[in-house]
Amino acid sequence: MKPIFTLICCFLLITISNSQERYLTKNGAINFFSKAPMEDITADNNQVLSIVDATNNKMAISILMKSFLFEKALMQEHFNENYVESDKFPKATFKGTILNFDAINEVASKQQVKGILTIHGVEKEITIDANFTKTVDSILVDGDFVINLEDFEVEIPAVVAKNIAKNIKVSFKFNHKPYKK
Amino acid sequence: MKFKKIILGILVVGIVGAFVAYKIYNKPHLDITEASADITISANNLMQDFSSDENTANTKYLDKIIQVKGVISETKIENEIGIITLKTNDNFGSILCHLSKEATKKINTLKEGQTITVKGICTGYLMDVILVKAEII
Numbered sequence: 442m443k444p445i446f447t448l449i450c451c452f453l454l455i456t457i458s459n460s461q462e463r464y465l466t467k468n469g470a471i472n473f474f475s476k477a478p479m480e481d482i483t484a485d486n487n488q489v490l491s492i493v494d495a496t497n498n499k500m501a502i503s504i505l506m507k508s509f510l511f512e513k514a515l516m517q518e519h520f521n522e523n524y525v526e527s528d529k530f531p532k533a534t535f536k537g538t539i540l541n542f543d544a545i546n547e548v549a550s551k552q553q554v555k556g557i558l559t560i561h562g563v564e565k566e567i568t569i570d571a572n573f574t575k576t577v578d579s580i581l582v583d584g585d586f587v588i589n590l591e592d593f594e595v596e597i598p599a600v601v602a603k604n605i606a607k608n609i610k611v612s613f614k615f616n617h618k619p620y621k622k
Numbered sequence: 623m624k625f626k627k628i629i630l631g632i633l634v635v636g637i638v639g640a641f642v643a644y645k646i647y648n649k650p651h652l653d654i655t656e657a658s659a660d661i662t663i664s665a666n667n668l669m670q671d672f673s674s675d676e677n678t679a680n681t682k683y684l685d686k687i688i689q690v691k692g693v694i695s696e697t698k699i700e701n702e703i704g705i706i707t708l709k710t711n712d713n714f715g716s717i718l719c720h721l722s723k724e725a726t727k728k729i730n731t732l733k734e735g736q737t738i739t740v741k742g743i744c745t746g747y748l749m750d751v752i753l754v755k756a757e758i759i
Contacts, residue, residue: 467718467750468700487701488720490748507684507745508754514651531680531746 462495464580464617471504471613475606482516482605484509491615493580498542500554500582502535502615524595525561533560537569545573545580560593571613578619585612652743654722654757657687659741665692665717669710672747683744688753690717691739697732704729706740706756715749719756728758 469489475482490503506527511517521527537556544550555568571584587608590597597605661683663671668690672679692708695716699705704726708717719740721729732738742756 467748468705470701487703488718488745488748488752488754503748505746505748505752508752510754513647514649515647517651528684531684532748 463620464493464495465620466491466615466617469502469613469615471509471611473509474610474612476610477604477606479604482511484511484517484520486510489613489615491582491617492620493539493582493617495542495580498539500535500537500539500556504533504535506531506533524590524597530560530562533558535559535567539573545575547574547576549574549581558588560588561595563593565592580617581615582617583612583614585610587611651755652687654687654741654743654755655724659689660686662689663691665690665708666710668717668751669712669715672751673712673715676747680746683751684746686744687741688744689739689741689759690719690753691737692717694732694734694736694738696734697729699726699729702726706732706738706758707750708738708740715747715751717753718750719753722755722757725757732758 467490468487469491471486471489473484486504486508488505488508492501494500506525507521509517509520511520525533535556535558537554539545540553540555542552545552549572551570552573553568554571556566557564558567559565567586569584569586571582574581587610589608590605591607597607668683668688671682690708692710694706695709696707697704704721706719706721706729708719710716717740719742721742739759740753740756741759742753745752745754
């Protein structure tokens with residue numbers, strides 16, 4: 442009986458170590474930058490939740506709009522109340538697939554992630570180039586892309602058209618760790 | 623004479639207007655250390671409110687200064703920001719407190735298992751309830 446029991450334990454252990462295929466970060470960083478003739482505006486969010494599922498190459502990201510912190514309180518107020526309406530749409534999300542997940546290794550490589558980005562309640566299909574580095578205990582993803590405010594129905598009044606760029610550069614950095622619990 | 627007075631009047635209004643506009647533009651962020659908490663609650667109850675009904679909790683807590691009492695499960699510093707995790711009864715979620723610059727300096731004095739009170743602005747719920755610009759009390 443005993444060897445069988447040991448064997449079962451071994452199998453259990455193997456499945457447990459194998460199930461370690463989810464990588465997650467709760468402190469992902471996203472920054473956006475708007476370059477306009479009147480002023481440059483930048484905001485940081487360091488509370489982004491990002492999950493990489495290595496079993497099906499999926500990636501899911503959740504962002505709280507109110508977590509974007511601006512240099513000036515007035516900018517933050519306008520951003521939340523007038524532009525992204527974060528009371529109505531508190532979260533932005535991205536759900537996508539890493540196209541060539543198997544190619545990711547210790548050496549940083551550029552990979553494409555294709556998926557649906559939802560901001561301001563508007564869904565849009567998007568393909569993003571990102572740098573992936575995978576080590577034993579982490580998956581690091583970073584890069585940047587440009588979003589167009591009109592695509593997400595974010596309206597900028599004519600009065601401040603010179604202060605806010607139509608195309609916003611978004612930079613991101615997620616250091617995923619194996620998910621335990 | 624009359625003409626001069628009008629010009630002077632316009633000038634004064636203009637200067638005052640510009641000053642007010644400048645003040646509004648540079649309106650300072652809310653000072654968490656000075657401001658009193660809108661809501662005082664335990665880490666467990668806060669988590670429960672969000673996990674049971676996120677929408678109601680959003681209207682109740684978002685953008686408010688919340689004072690939370692709880693037990694530390696983890697402290698760390700990432701991107702120069704101190705992060706305190708407070709335990710809850712929930713299996714997955716906890717309260718994530720991102721500290722202000724000043725509070726980050728004090729993070730080394732904190733120990734796991736210690737009960738503390740943190741005051742910060744609630745920005746929402748992902749897996750965890752998130753507070754930003756938090757101060758240790």
